[in-house]
Amino acid sequence: xxxxxxxxxxxxxxxxxxxxxxxxxGVSGGTIALITGIYERLIGAISNIKxxxxxxxxxxxxxxFWAKLKEDFDFELFTPLFLxxxxxxxSLAKVINFxxxxxxxxxxAFFLGLIVASAYILFTELDEVTVKSFIIAAVFAIxxxxxxxxxxxxxxxxxxxxxxxxxxxxxxxxxxGISGSFLLLLLGQYQYMLGCxxxxxxxxxxxxxxxxxxxxLGFSRVIKWLLANYRAATVSALIGIMVGTIRLPYVxxxxxxxxxxxxxxxxxxxxxxxxxxxxxKQFKMV
Numbered sequence: 001x002x003x004x005x006x007x008x009x010x011x012x013x014x015x016x017x018x019x020x021x022x023x024x025x026g027v028s029g030g031t032i033a034l035i036t037g038i039y040e041r042l043i044g045a046i047s048n049i050k051x052x053x054x055x056x057x058x059x060x061x062x063x064x065f066w067a068k069l070k071e072d073f074d075f076e077l078f079t080p081l082f083l084x085x086x087x088x089x090x091s092l093a094k095v096i097n098f099x100x101x102x103x104x105x106x107x108x109a110f111f112l113g114l115i116v117a118s119a120y121i122l123f124t125e126l127d128e129v130t131v132k133s134f135i136i137a138a139v140f141a142i143x144x145x146x147x148x149x150x151x152x153x154x155x156x157x158x159x160x161x162x163x164x165x166x167x168x169x170x171x172x173x174x175x176x177g178i179s180g181s182f183l184l185l186l187l188g189q190y191q192y193m194l195g196c197x198x199x200x201x202x203x204x205x206x207x208x209x210x211x212x213x214x215x216x217l218g219f220s221r222v223i224k225w226l227l228a229n230y231r232a233a234t235v236s237a238l239i240g241i242m243v244g245t246i247r248l249p250y251v252x253x254x255x256x257x258x259x260x261x262x263x264x265x266x267x268x269x270x271x272x273x274x275x276x277x278x279x280x281k282q283f284k285m286v
Contacts, residue, residue: 008080010283014038015084017279022180023089023096023194024111030176031118031242035276036283039176040227042081045074046174046220093197104256108249109265113272115249119242121280122176125235136233137240144244149251150186157192159207165189166211171219176238182248 014036018029033039049072056064099107126133165187169180184190196204226234253265 019088117276140240167215
């Protein structure tokens, strides 16, 4: 089979995993990108978008337009990745919403396993564990622990509010450890946007996508710079963020224990942990 086709398939699978993660409050698509080995390529590709194709397009130079468009966009990455993310959003929104509402404790037990495994894998990315890295991780863990304990604000669902919420949430979605879905929850937009995906409210979805595009173009440059200049400190901070976010699935699980089988909870935590470890090893081989 063509090697480019195989690469596209695995990037598509990464997209499915990332899209599935981004739907869930407390789980980050950025984390999935990191453990599947595509994160830095994704950040680099997004930060490379400089809209150099606009000038030749305005002047009617179609050849120059296409050449600059290919310089700006890594189509071999973006096409299968965002196709996978989009399919996950549209197909899994109802399933995950059902699981969160009906099997709350079991679902968050599974997510807890995912987060713990992700933090462990990121820890193995550190070249060495120093006092500085430990302090950075501890500070960010405490700050994140406090942050995820905040109560959602009351907000309307007008298009400007959806637009601004998308800009804020997308920054978290590409940052490993921080859940964009949780930020949407805090902003009072999570359930509404999940409903929009389920019922295909295109105006609201389009507004969200435009806001997300603007947010991701700016924030990706910040992340690229941090990883290039302060990699150890950045990774330490991300580990702390992941550890701090454990509060969310734990609280959700602990407050939904009526009639729950505790062995089932433990089994699902282990499954979530093992799934992430297997995914990481599988994608390292690809």
